[in-house]
Amino acid sequence: MKKVIQSVVLSVAVAAVSNLVMAQEAVSDAWVRATVANQKATGMFANISSAQDGTRLVAARTDIAGVTQIHEMAMEEGIMRMREVPAGLPVSKAQGLALKPGGYHVMMMDLKRSPKLGEVVNVTLTFENAQGKRHDVQVAAEVRALNGSTAGAMKGHDMKGHDMKGHGEMSH
Ligand SMILES: [Cu+2]
Known part of the structure; x- marks a missing residue:
């Protein structure tokens, strides 16, 4: 009997530790x-999954970008433009969240230096769970070529709608 109790205590302890250590989100x-x-802006892309429903990606930051x-x-007057989503993006448990060229992305502006190939x-990605609690997830993102696999998908993307100086040269 004593042995049974010990193993129950142990598994509860393990569960508690893994809750602390493991984020609910996985970024790949x-x-x-x-x-x-001279390009002052670029994008970060990734596949994000969440073990819980109600999770949102609400912020991102990196040392190489000022903003x-x-x-x-989004389509505006027949032209595809990009714009900030201040409330963040949902990461559904069923489908996750795909950040990709031509779609949702993390925008890095006011670059302090050029990311090298x-x-x-x-x-750092900040997530908010269904209870409104926020936590950070560190992501190591590899720098890839301008014309990656999905290059050209955003042909005709009009950057003039963007209010950030230096955004103009960017093809999304
Ligand atoms: Cu953007």
């Missing part, structure tokens, strides 16, 4: 698009 295939000379925002693409950029 994180990458940052390499920039060209980092969560962006979406093959370099790993550290990005």
